[in-house]
Amino acid sequence: MMGFAFFDLNVPVTKTSSSILALTKDEVAEYEPTPCIRCGRCVEACPGNLMPQKMAQAAMHNDYDAFVKLNGMECYECGSCTFVCPARRPLTQTFKQARQYVAAQRRKK
Numbered sequence: 001m002m003g004f005a006f007f008d009l010n011v012p013v014t015k016t017s018s019s020i021l022a023l024t025k026d027e028v029a030e031y032e033p034t035p036c037i038r039c040g041r042c043v044e045a046c047p048g049n050l051m052p053q054k055m056a057q058a059a060m061h062n063d064y065d066a067f068v069k070l071n072g073m074e075c076y077e078c079g080s081c082t083f084v085c086p087a088r089r090p091l092t093q094t095f096k097q098a099r100q101y102v103a104a105q106r107r108k109k
């Protein structure tokens with residue numbers, strides 16, 4: 001549930017890699033994301049009481065101030081929101097990238 005999709009075979013396997021799933025093109029097609037239907041399941045599933053749908057919207061628009069205001073940096077990337085999303089939105093992956101970006105900007109200051 002906490003894994004991430006990689007699109008490049010040059011990603012190394014390290015000692016923290018616990019498993020690898022190699023999916024076929026057809027299997028990947030089953031998981032193509034569709035638009036958010038605002039069902040709220042991600043909100044119900046979040047153990048941190050965050051608002052994944054709004055956080056994702058902010059992150060996808062590169063609005064990192066809004067992402068931080070929505071407590072996006074408190075996300076611990078558990079994957080629950082992505083797991084329950086009927087639209088198969090890549091929520092956790094979006095948060096991981098946004099958190100890395102915000103952390104890098106903070107380090108520069």
Ligand code: SF4
Pocket residue numbers: 035036037038039040041042043052053084085086087088089091
């Ligand atoms: S679970 Fe998915 S479809 Fe439902 S509100 Fe959250 S992001 Fe949107």
Ligand code: SF4
Pocket residue numbers: 045046047048049050051052074075076077078079080081082091092095
């Ligand atoms: S990945 Fe982050 S936003 Fe999603 S359920 Fe876990 S803590 Fe909440």
